Amino acid sequence: MNFSFLKPVSDAVLAHNELTAQQALGKKIKVHSRQNGIPDLEGVQMAIIGVLENRNDVNYIGNPINLDSIRKTLYTLFPGNWHTTLADLGDIEPGETVEDTYFAIRTAITGLVENRVIPIIIGGSQDLTYPTYRAYDELLPMVNVVSVDTNFDLGDANLPIKNNSYIGKVIVEEPYNLFNYTAIGYQTYFNSQEEIDLLEKLYFEAYRLGEISGDISKVEPLMRDAHIVSVDLKSIRASEVSDSQKYSPNGFSGKEICAISRYAGISNKVSSFGIYEYNGSKNDSATSMLVAQMIWYFIEGVNCRVKDDDFHNQDHYQKFNVLVENDELIFFKSLKTGRWWIEIPFLPNVNNKLKKHTLLPCMHSDYINATHGEIPERWYKAYQKNSF
Structure with missing residues (x-):
């Protein structure tokens, strides 16, 4: 696997990691560093990749993305009784064009999934789900996508791709690999009736925020058939995150989004997990801690996987x-x-x-x-x- 385009984890994160407890997660992760290069992925089950691309955000104003605070927080957490090995491969920087970034994402994810390594993507705008989906073109004949989001993000597929229209591209562009799309936690007032009707017409699945919050266990069977899980941080209610991340007073609680992340991990079929729409800021401790805990719970879920769909015996x-x-x-x-x-x-x-x-x-x-x-x-x- 050629990951030469990946930028190493910053020296600031590595220096911070030196101060963490010996039993902390940061001391057990294989890290891509400037000094040691990309780690050997032999025996690695999951790999974190940051993607510093947000130019297709409809609200893009040139703000760069920095994931250091998420990494610093994640590295200080203590692992559970886990039997899996984790790597942090660093970041994919914005290419000369967004299409260049998409190509790098496709290359990285195809390489990892082919080698049975689950990529955990921390990204900018959620349109990065599109190249993640396209990475499966050579891997699976049909793909199931689950999106945890306030919006369906269907948009107009005839217009250039944006973070509020990438699902439209997934549905209409060849090759047609999408079998099922499931939206979890949508809020009706953020979606036009035409989009709701279209989802119904295509026999895709959509579950309102209230329905899922009323019984979070409904997420488990929805995740069980998913290959790609994409989480928009805007689906989390404003009171749970930092000022720059606030979007809506209604949304999932921190506890609920962590439960959803764990259900994604437990699924035997989920082979990529992405967290998008991260807007870092100086006073960012709440959001970075929540994202770190979501990643922790996903890893926890993967460690709890049980092969239970053998219906031959x-x-x-x-x-x-x-x-x-x-x-x-x-x-x-x-x-x-x-x-x-x-x-x-x-x-x-x-x-x-x-x-x-x-x-x-x-x-x-x-x-x-x-x-x-x-x-x-x-x-x-x-x-x-x-x-x-």
Whole structure:
């Protein structure tokens, strides 16, 4: 893997790290430094990459990005009882053009994911999710993207890409690799009715802030099938972050966004995790601490991963058949973890994208509701999408 375009972690961060406790995370991370170069990634499961690019932010006024405060804070935290190794590869600096930066992101992420290293991206504007998605062109035939955001960021796909329109590009630009897009925590007054209707028409999934805050465990099955998770820091309520980061009085609490990050880590399929829209400032301790804790919880989640979707061995699961109206719904429950799935049947005469029986992650409550005659909305949307 050629990462020569990465800028090393700053000497200021490394000097600060010398003062941290011997058991702190900073003493256990393999760090890309000016003195020692890029670390050997043998045995590394996760790698932090900063991306100092925000020129496609619709509010861009030339402010540079500095991630030192996040790193200083993260390095002082103590690791859990973890069995994984973490690296910090430093930063991707803005290229001559934004497209140059995108190319560097694609190159880095493709290289890492191919080698089973999960990139943890700390970035500027959220349009950086687009080159992350494009990095999968050579990796997977179909990709699932989960965005934690106040907005859908669909925008007008005919206009140049911006941080409020990158999902439109993901949907309409070839190659068409997007299978499912899930928006978590959207706030209706930030999204036009046309965008809400379009998401519904495409059978994508959208969950309002109140729905998720009312039961944060609903995030777990949504993350279980995701490959790319993109978190917009604007989804966090203003009272939880520093002045330069404040966006809306409504949003996720620090506790909720950390739980969401942990659910992303627990998912066996999530292979890249990005935190975007970071606006650093001098008085930035609240935001940098929260981002550091989100990263900590994601790493914690990865360490708690359990391979529980082996449905070839009948000793590993229970199967439940439920008749709802004219449909037979088939549920599976893992005996290892207690997690649930529902089967989406293969339609033999349709040129669909999956060509097989697909198991869709769900909750125990979906099974209970099905026994009372209620078809899960996720099943219906996935079934319709499978019929295209």
